[in-house]
Amino acid sequence: MAKKRIGILTSGGDCAGLNAAIRAVTRRAIDGFGWEVVGIRNGTLGLISEPIEAEILDKQTFSGVLLRQGGTFLGSSTKGDPFAFKMPDGSVKDRSMEFVEGFRSLNLDGLIGIGGDGSMKILNRLCELGDIPFIGIPKTIDNDVALTEFTIGFTTAVNVAVDALDRLLPTAASHHRVMVLEVMGRDAGHIALHAGIAGGADVILLPEIAYDMDKVAEKIRDVYENEKRSHALVVCSEAIKTSQGQTVMHANEEGKMNYGGVGHEIGGQIAKMTGADTRVTVLGHLQRGGTPAMRDRLIASAFGVRAVDLMAQGKTNCMVAWQHREVVDVPLDEVVKRYKKIDVTGTLVHTARGLGICLGD
Numbered sequence: 001m002a003k004k005r006i007g008i009l010t011s012g013g014d015c016a017g018l019n020a021a022i023r024a025v026t027r028r029a030i031d032g033f034g035w036e037v038v039g040i041r042n043g044t045l046g047l048i049s050e051p052i053e054a055e056i057l058d059k060q061t062f063s064g065v066l067l068r069q070g071g072t073f074l075g076s077s078t079k080g081d082p083f084a085f086k087m088p089d090g091s092v093k094d095r096s097m098e099f100v101e102g103f104r105s106l107n108l109d110g111l112i113g114i115g116g117d118g119s120m121k122i123l124n125r126l127c128e129l130g131d132i133p134f135i136g137i138p139k140t141i142d143n144d145v146a147l148t149e150f151t152i153g154f155t156t157a158v159n160v161a162v163d164a165l166d167r168l169l170p171t172a173a174s175h176h177r178v179m180v181l182e183v184m185g186r187d188a189g190h191i192a193l194h195a196g197i198a199g200g201a202d203v204i205l206l207p208e209i210a211y212d213m214d215k216v217a218e219k220i221r222d223v224y225e226n227e228k229r230s231h232a233l234v235v236c237s238e239a240i241k242t243s244q245g246q247t248v249m250h251a252n253e254e255g256k257m258n259y260g261g262v263g264h265e266i267g268g269q270i271a272k273m274t275g276a277d278t279r280v281t282v283l284g285h286l287q288r289g290g291t292p293a294m295r296d297r298l299i300a301s302a303f304g305v306r307a308v309d310l311m312a313q314g315k316t317n318c319m320v321a322w323q324h325r326e327v328v329d330v331p332l333d334e335v336v337k338r339y340k341k342i343d344v345t346g347t348l349v350h351t352a353r354g355l356g357i358c359l360g361d
């Protein structure tokens with residue numbers, strides 16, 4: 001096989017396990033095929049920067065602690081979509097061809113992109129535009145990428161949320177309080193559902209299931225009055241709507257809207273309707289950090305090796321995915337058409353109901 005030179009970048013929100021995936025790609029490319037690997041800095045931004053921000057990666061790069069470290073040492077970005085790049089003067093410019101030219105100027109034969117749903121859409125378009133051989137690796141704490149059971153970073157984020165519930169329980173019990181924990185997840189409730197079940201929540205509110213505040217209050221009263229347990233745990237996803245039917249969002253520095261803060265509304269309602277002493281914790285970016293959990297390191301490693309193998313086979317426009325305890329590849333066009341929400345008829349929703357957890361309906 002001809003010696004190749006491939007690029008790798010991380011795009012979108014960071015999460016734990018990205019470094020493990022970059023390491024796996026680098027090791028497989030070097031040891032398996034004798035290729036050269038170029039790490040591109042700060043997602044798509046690295047290729048449109050002047051000068052281009054990229055560096056050769058070798059096994060020496062990973063001789064230290066990177067496998068065990070959260071975040072991405074290459075840097076990432078959720079800003080500067082090359083198709084609609086916000087210029088310093090406020091104008092919006094299509095810089096997609098600069099991305100393609102940047103790729104070509106590095107003499108690369110292919111690109112491996114580690115990203116979530118948004119990144120896959122952008123990278124798919126960019127690579128089609130430049131006829132760039134592309135393999136995607138799914139990452140995001142939200143686990144909302146279609147056609148894969150798990151994304152890199154999800155398990156670590158759920159562990160953080162479960163740990164938060166473990167810490168909230170004794171203080172809730174000591175003060176006879178209701179503790180509301182708001183978790184991330186964008187438009188999907190995967191973190192909330194997994195953490196709520198594993199962390200013994202009494203109520204879990206998900207964007208996929210419309211809730212009725214009367215049902216939530218009834219559950220809290222039942223816990224206090226019938227179960228004779230004068231404390232309760234409530235988990236809510238950041239994307240659930242308030243009782244007025246709106247999501248709670250705030251603009252970031254680029255003017256893009258992010259979720260955050262609906263837990264305060266839920267906590268206020270619970271306090272008002274039940275009279276229970278209630279406190280609210282918004283877990284936030286703690287869910288994105290920390291040492292990657294075993295499963296995130298494992299799937300990151302399996303994804304990285306398979307992504308290089310696919311490139312060696314001449315495959316393109318596909319994403320590696322985890323299905324039935326195996327790594328498979330799926331067409332990128334199919335991935336970007338869908339969004340993976342919770343299956344409300346699935347095992348975990350059934351499990352939550354079976355445990356007597358109130359889902360608000």
Ligand SMILES: Nc1ncnc2c1ncn2[C@@H]1O[C@H](COP(=O)(O)OP(=O)(O)O)[C@@H](O)[C@H]1O
Pocket residue numbers: 011012013043044077078079080081082115116117118119120122140256
């Ligand atoms: N390559 C990129 N350049 C600029 N912005 C991006 C890029 N990839 C994703 N984003 C933006 O980052 C945010 C991340 O959310 P999302 O769309 O879910 O992406 P991801 O899941 O890849 O992190 C979105 O606002 C998206 O438009």
Ligand SMILES: O=P(O)(O)OC[C@H]1O[C@](O)(COP(=O)(O)O)[C@@H](O)[C@@H]1O
Pocket residue numbers: 012013014078116117118139140141142184185186238252258259288
């Ligand atoms: O870091 P930011 O820009 O505040 O974004 C927060 C959002 O990013 C996430 O943490 C991760 O989302 P992505 O993986 O899609 O980037 C969401 O759960 C959350 O809504």
Ligand SMILES: [Mg+2]
Pocket residue numbers: 012116117118140142144186
């Ligand atoms: Mg996403």
